[in-house]
Amino acid sequence: MDISEELAGTVCIVTAKGRLDGSASPMFVDRLEKLTSRHSKFLMDFSGVDFVTSAGLRAVLTTVKKVKSLNGAIAMCGVQPPVREILDITGLSPMIRIFGTRSEGLAALPQ
Amino acid sequence: MTRFEAKVKARTQDISDLTERAGDFLQAGGVDLHAAHHVGMILEELLTNLATHDGGDADASVLISIEKDRVFVEIADNGRPFDPRSTPDPDVTAPVEKRSIGGLGLFLMRKLASDIHYVRGDERNQTSFAVSRR
Numbered sequence: 001m002d003i004s005e006e007l008a009g010t011v012c013i014v015t016a017k018g019r020l021d022g023s024a025s026p027m028f029v030d031r032l033e034k035l036t037s038r039h040s041k042f043l044m045d046f047s048g049v050d051f052v053t054s055a056g057l058r059a060v061l062t063t064v065k066k067v068k069s070l071n072g073a074i075a076m077c078g079v080q081p082p083v084r085e086i087l088d089i090t091g092l093s094p095m096i097r098i099f100g101t102r103s104e105g106l107a108a109l110p111q
Numbered sequence: 112m113t114r115f116e117a118k119v120k121a122r123t124q125d126i127s128d129l130t131e132r133a134g135d136f137l138q139a140g141g142v143d144l145h146a147a148h149h150v151g152m153i154l155e156e157l158l159t160n161l162a163t164h165d166g167g168d169a170d171a172s173v174l175i176s177i178e179k180d181r182v183f184v185e186i187a188d189n190g191r192p193f194d195p196r197s198t199p200d201p202d203v204t205a206p207v208e209k210r211s212i213g214g215l216g217l218f219l220m221r222k223l224a225s226d227i228h229y230v231r232g233d234e235r236n237q238t239s240f241a242v243s244r245r
Contacts, residue, residue: 022159023127051134051148053155054216061212066208080146089222090215091203 001049003031009111012039013102015065017048028056032063040072043105044096047078063096077087077105113140113177121162121169121190130155133175140177143245149223150175150182150242156216157186157195157238165190181225185239193236194229195220 003015012035020028035042042063059097065072075097079087087093099105115136119129130151137147150238154173161169200221201214221227224240231237 017129019131021127021130022123051130051151053152054160054219055159055241056217058212061207061210064207065210079145082145085145086152086219086223087165089203089219091205091210094206095210 003028005035008043008106010039011041011043011106011109011111013043013045013106015045015048019051020049020059021051021053022055025053025055025059028059029062032059033066036066036070036072037065040067040070041109042067042072042074043102044074044076045102045105045110046076046080046083047097048079049083050080052083052086057086057092060096061092064092073109075099075105075109077102115175116173118170118172119158120167121158121165121171121188122167123159123162124163126155126158129158129173129208133173136175137177137182142177142182146242146244149219150184153220153224153240154184154243156220158179158188159191160193161188161193161217164193179244181241181243183226183239183241185237187235187237189235192231195238196227196229 005012005014064074077099079098113195117129119125134147134151157214171186174185176183198217198219201211224242226241228239
């Protein structure tokens with residue numbers, strides 16, 4: 001999995017690409033943990049993430065819990081349909097606002 | 112080619128490599144993205160469970176068959192007896208601060224797969240499931 005980040009105003013956009021599975025999720029958690037020490041508003045662009053397992057869901061949930069504990073804000077965009085389905089089934093979708101595009105996500109997050 | 116056979120050691124990277132190859136096989140075989148994703152995900156859940164409870168010395172053989180309306184998966188492993196149908200469901204309606212971090216994998220299997228069977232024989236767990244094609 002490749003992870004990169006950039007700033008749009010005060011929002012940290014995290015772009016993930018590849019497979020978020022048991023092998024990649026420790027790196028994802030570690031990277032996001034470091035980012036939450038500097039930022040509290042996140043948009044996670046998952047348009048390049050084509051495979052997510054429960055280990056990946058736990059990584060996302062860990063990040064959401066951390067951001068909420070900071071009174072921050074977090075949203076996702078570009079989530080591929082099979083990944084969206086597992087977010088819906090596991091009840092994670094209502095905890096994270098999910099948008100179709102990056103610009104929609106940025107417009108909805110507080111600046 | 113409508114059958115995929117592989118043996119795997121229950122180690123995180125080996126499991127990830129196997130499920131990636133299985134996904135490539137399913138997509139090359141014309142299986143839709145949802146079914147291909149969910150078969151790979153469930154496979155990884157079951158094998159990771161084996162790795163967690165029995166460590167890297169456990170191994171499994173995997174057989175995936177693309178059928179007309181579904182993908183059928185059979186796994187035989189030498190781990191300790193474990194029926195994947197037996198774990199409790201997590202509360203997926205709890206708010207974020209109360210959400211438990213575990214138990215989602217086998218819950219997803221029960222939601223997305225059908226015909227989940229388990230038997231113990233010859234000191235091996237034999238688990239099978241099917242995922243409908245769309």
